[in-house]
Amino acid sequence: MPATDTISDRAQEIVDEFALFNDWMGRYEHLMELGDDIPVIDDDDKTDDHYVHGCQSDVWIRADYDEDDNVLRFEGDSNAKITKGLAALVIRVLNEQPPEAVESAEFDFLDEIGLQDNLSSQRNNGLRAMIEQMRERARTFRN
Amino acid sequence: MPATTSPTTDTASFDVEAFRADFPALQQDIYEDTPLVYLDNAATSQKPTSVIDRLDHFYRHENSNVHRGVHRLSQEATDEYESARASMQTFLNADRPEEVIFTRGTTEGLNLVASAFGQMVVEEGDEILLTEMEHHSNIVPWQMLAERVGAEIRVLPVTDRGELQMDRLGEFLTEDTALMAVTHISNTLGTINPVADLIDAAHAIDVPVVVDGAQSAPHLSIDVQALDADFFAFSGHKMFGPTGIGILYGKYEHLDAMPPYQGGGDMIDQVSFDGTTHDDPPHKFEAGTPNIADVVGLGTAAEYIMDLDWEAVQAHEEDVLAHATEQARAIDGVRIIGTAPDKTSVLSFVFDDVHPYDAGTFLDRMGITVRTGHHCTQPLVKRYGLPGTIRASFAAYNTRDDADALANGLRKVKDMLG
Ligand SMILES: Cc1ncc(COP(=O)(O)O)c(C=O)c1O
Numbered sequence: 226m227p228a229t230d231t232i233s234d235r236a237q238e239i240v241d242e243f244a245l246f247n248d249w250m251g252r253y254e255h256l257m258e259l260g261d262d263i264p265v266i267d268d269d270d271k272t273d274d275h276y277v278h279g280c281q282s283d284v285w286i287r288a289d290y291d292e293d294d295n296v297l298r299f300e301g302d303s304n305a306k307i308t309k310g311l312a313a314l315v316i317r318v319l320n321e322q323p324p325e326a327v328e329s330a331e332f333d334f335l336d337e338i339g340l341q342d343n344l345s346s347q348r349n350n351g352l353r354a355m356i357e358q359m360r361e362r363a364r365t366f367r368n
Numbered sequence: 369m370p371a372t373t374s375p376t377t378d379t380a381s382f383d384v385e386a387f388r389a390d391f392p393a394l395q396q397d398i399y400e401d402t403p404l405v406y407l408d409n410a411a412t413s414q415k416p417t418s419v420i421d422r423l424d425h426f427y428r429h430e431n432s433n434v435h436r437g438v439h440r441l442s443q444e445a446t447d448e449y450e451s452a453r454a455s456m457q458t459f460l461n462a463d464r465p466e467e468v469i470f471t472r473g474t475t476e477g478l479n480l481v482a483s484a485f486g487q488m489v490v491e492e493g494d495e496i497l498l499t500e501m502e503h504h505s506n507i508v509p510w511q512m513l514a515e516r517v518g519a520e521i522r523v524l525p526v527t528d529r530g531e532l533q534m535d536r537l538g539e540f541l542t543e544d545t546a547l548m549a550v551t552h553i554s555n556t557l558g559t560i561n562p563v564a565d566l567i568d569a570a571h572a573i574d575v576p577v578v579v580d581g582a583q584s585a586p587h588l589s590i591d592v593q594a595l596d597a598d599f600f601a602f603s604g605h606k607m608f609g610p611t612g613i614g615i616l617y618g619k620y621e622h623l624d625a626m627p628p629y630q631g632g633g634d635m636i637d638q639v640s641f642d643g644t645t646h647d648d649p650p651h652k653f654e655a656g657t658p659n660i661a662d663v664v665g666l667g668t669a670a671e672y673i674m675d676l677d678w679e680a681v682q683a684h685e686e687d688v689l690a691h692a693t694e695q696a697r698a699i700d701g702v703r704i705i706g707t708a709p710d711k712t713s714v715l716s717f718v719f720d721d722v723h724p725y726d727a728g729t730f731l732d733r734m735g736i737t738v739r740t741g742h743h744c745t746q747p748l749v750k751r752y753g754l755p756g757t758i759r760a761s762f763a764a765y766n767t768r769d770d771a772d773a774l775a776n777g778l779r780k781v782k783d784m785l786g
Binding site for chain 1 (some may be wrong): 399723724725727729730732733741751755756784785
């Protein structure tokens with residue numbers, strides 16, 4: 226079944242979750258815990274096709290299209306914990322959403338979860354590259 | 369961060385606290401209440417009040433174009449501009465002021481040499497000798513030249529400790545070598561290379577040598593005549609000066625023989641549509657309206673440095689580096705990259721089990737500015753089989769307290785991520 230909650234519902238859920246922590250260390254620990262729960266990409270799939278260029282660490286994201294449900298499913302991984310946490314956040318909001326929704330998704334919520342400015346989608350090249358790659362995949366599956 | 373006085377960092381002739389007070393940017397807090405611990409000096413240094421004020425004064429009172437006007441302001445601006453050139457001549461101990469060319473920085477200086485001098489001395493089938501620890505700025509211009517003329521790049525390798533393999537120099541510096549380009553100090557490892565020896569060996573077989581002085585200008589006292597360097601390029605912004613300005617030193621005989629790099633105003637003698645004759649060095653290489661304010665600001669930075677007791681400053685820098693190294697080494701899982709005995713002001717390291725990007729992000733949140741990644745030396749970082757390093761780089765205003773703050777930060781990183 227396709228997800229019934231929208232991308233912005235999930236983004237709000239994440240913002241609320243991070244608001245429970247009142248210091249930056251707590252927020253980063255939470256980010257890294259989310260990274261541990263990422264739908265992890267198989268080592269065999271860590272190929273050039275799924276590699277995200279433009280990050281300081283290695284990042285892979287794989288997108289599969291479920292035609293029956295008209296949704297995208299994502300898997301990812303990174304060898305840096307913060308990057309993996311960020312990938313997990315982005316996947317969490319985009320997973321099992323229709324390609325049109327993925328393509329037009331906004332990531333302003335990343336500025337509201339109390340991480341450094343340099344981890345915002347505007348300032349972080351790696352994060353921007355991840356999001357761009359996911360949108361790109363969504364474009365190819367849009368009907 | 370208010371540094372406490374430690375016995376070895378305060379010598380009679382270098383008062384680090386007074387010196388530090390000259391730099392307004394060091395006095396700030398970031399992330400609300402976290403004092404800034406600035407350890408990214410190999411990327412760029414902060415600026416003292418004297419340089420900031422000098423730029424302000426120039427724009428308020430002296431601004432005018434140079435070498436062009438009969439009017440008084442233009443003459444004054446020209447005097448200030450040429451007086452900065454004289455300061456830089458002294459700073460480098462160059463033989464004549466005409467050997468000092470203003471550029472945008474190290475990168476432009478190296479490109480200028482590769483383009484204007486390179487095409488004179490490097491021919492098809494020749495070799496250009498570089499080293500494995502070069503910054504991309506001292507690799508790519510030579511690759512472009514090599515491609516243009518059909519030459520080959522050779523690379524003198526480094527040891528595990530991060531020194532040049534001098535015992536293998538003979539394999540690489542041969543009768544096929546047309547030119548050698550080498551960094552004085554590695555921005556990733558901190559190694560001080562035996563540049564004088566390299567130049568001697570190269571000159572013995574008539575090979576000219578280009579020195580990348582980006583990291584040495586802020587830390588060593590430079591004497592281009594003692595080194596006998598053919599060219600020496602560096603940036604103002606790493607030595608307390610403004611961004612967008614740098615120096616290319618070249619021996620006059622080379623500069624005189626070289627074709628111009630860019631065409632335009634200020635570099636010509638006579639222009640007609642039948643042909644143009646160009647001016648002599650240095651103006652031949654300074655086409656167009658130069659970066660006058662920053663030239664003047666760089667002159668002030670050089671004077672500021674030359675007013676210091678440099679031996680005392682160096683003793684202080686060595687002490688801080690040694691202290692930082694010892695502190696970092698004591699942390700479980702930290703491995704220092706670059707352990708040459710002759711080093712300055714750079715501490716590069718990796719954790720066994722923490723990605724440099726994670727460590728850098730956490731340190732940043734603690735107010736500690738380090739750089740992570742390849743530091744524009746990808747071949748070198750690859751040589752060590754690393755995804756990058758964490759690099760703390762020090763300037764004269766850094767103290768043992770800064771090194772301690774770094775070590776505390778690293779221990780926290782280890783706790784949270786290790
Ligand atoms: C060794 C070395 N060479 C060249 C450069 C390039 O300097 P700039 O970017 O100022 O031209 C740098 C600075 O990043 C450097 O450290």
